[in-house]
Amino acid sequence: MESRDLNSAVLKRVRNKIVVSNLESEEKMKINKKKQILSLAAVIILFLSGGFITVNAATDGQLVNNIKDKIIKVVFVDDNGTEKELEGKISTDSKGTVWEIYEYNNQGSMFESMINKTYLENENMSIVEKIKSNLKDGEESIEMTIK
Numbered sequence: 001m002e003s004r005d006l007n008s009a010v011l012k013r014v015r016n017k018i019v020v021s022n023l024e025s026e027e028k029m030k031i032n033k034k035k036q037i038l039s040l041a042a043v044i045i046l047f048l049s050g051g052f053i054t055v056n057a058a059t060d061g062q063l064v065n066n067i068k069d070k071i072i073k074v075v076f077v078d079d080n081g082t083e084k085e086l087e088g089k090i091s092t093d094s095k096g097t098v099w100e101i102y103e104y105n106n107q108g109s110m111f112e113s114m115i116n117k118t119y120l121e122n123e124n125m126s127i128v129e130k131i132k133s134n135l136k137d138g139e140e141s142i143e144m145t146i147k
Contacts, residue, residue: 074102074113077132090117104131 074086088100102113111131120127 074115074127074129074131076104076111077130083130088115102129 074088076084076086084104086102086104088102091099091101093099096118098117100115100117102111102115104111113129113131115127115129119125
């Protein structure tokens with residue numbers, strides 16, 4: 001009887017150790033898998049950011065300027081169809097709202113466009129605006145595309 005009790009007690013302890021050992025190895029495998037996924041994600045991010053930096057350096061910073069400045073594009077189209085992209089002046093009002101102001105003088109006519117840059121950036125939108133003027137016919141039009 002005693003040997004049977006002793007054998008069952010030994011078997012019980014051995015089984016418990018085996019179960020604990022299996023659980024520990026499963027936990028280590030899960031942790032290793034998470035580490036592999038995080039490492040892969042970090043490598044992908046490094047490659048993408050490295051590529052972005054390389055392209056930006058190769059274009060003398062033009063890529064960053066295009067991303068930063070091309071949220072708003074205002075073009076003036078003259079009588080003969082020539083297009084001129086206007087440069088904006090940035091101003092901030094008392095509430096902290098950033099406005100980009102575009103002004104153009106064309107043979108006595110003054111065109112002004114004020115765009116709320118803060119709102120555009122918050123909504124991830126962009127604007128392409130074309131101001132067309134035909135002084136001979138007295139026609140003026142504004143074509144605005146919001147994306």
